[in-house]
Amino acid sequence: MTLRSAIGRLAVIAIAALFIVVPRSPSYADPSPFDTLLGSWGGTGEIRLDKGRKERLKCNAYYTGGGSDLGLAIRCQSDNYKIEIRSKLSYSGGRLSGNWEERTFNASGTATGTATPSKLSLAIKGGGITASMLVNYTKASQNVNISVQGVALQGVRIALGRS
Numbered sequence: 001m002t003l004r005s006a007i008g009r010l011a012v013i014a015i016a017a018l019f020i021v022v023p024r025s026p027s028y029a030d031p032s033p034f035d036t037l038l039g040s041w042g043g044t045g046e047i048r049l050d051k052g053r054k055e056r057l058k059c060n061a062y063y064t065g066g067g068s069d070l071g072l073a074i075r076c077q078s079d080n081y082k083i084e085i086r087s088k089l090s091y092s093g094g095r096l097s098g099n100w101e102e103r104t105f106n107a108s109g110t111a112t113g114t115a116t117p118s119k120l121s122l123a124i125k126g127g128g129i130t131a132s133m134l135v136n137y138t139k140a141s142q143n144v145n146i147s148v149q150g151v152a153l154q155g156v157r158i159a160l161g162r163s
Helices: 003-021
Strands: 039-049 054-066 069-077 082-092 095-102 107-116 119-126 129-137 141-149 153-162
Touching: 054 153, 069 153, 082 107, 095 119, 107 129
Parallel strands: none
Antiparallel strands: 039 054, 039 153, 054 069, 069 082, 082 095, 095 107, 107 119, 119 129, 129 141, 141 153
16 A cells, blocks of 8 residues: 555545534424414304494314415304305415415415414405405414405404314
């Protein structure tokens, strides 16, 4: 073995040891804001209509997916109204995007917004509707507030707990 090949081998061993000994920076993925929501929820709320009319609601919500994807279904019913909202959302870098539909009134459109580990904030457009939806949540409870412009339905407020 020549001096040159011995130095070459030593250099290769030193570089390999450096990769083994030097700790690598951990790479952390964005934590999903959706994981806390997953599962079934139930509760009550109120539908607000034009001219100050209000009705009590009984509601169920279901969240599926996780990671960067969330499917949601919220079903509410009062004595005179039925609401069924469905949405599929994607999360990336704190931003939300996706689609929504309200099955009772056959309306659909897009949803965009932001997410944190305790709040979703959405702008909803389409089907002649412009609305905002705010969901504040913990592991045990959530509050959903939907405000609508331009139609007789002015909004929905719902308080939910784990089913």
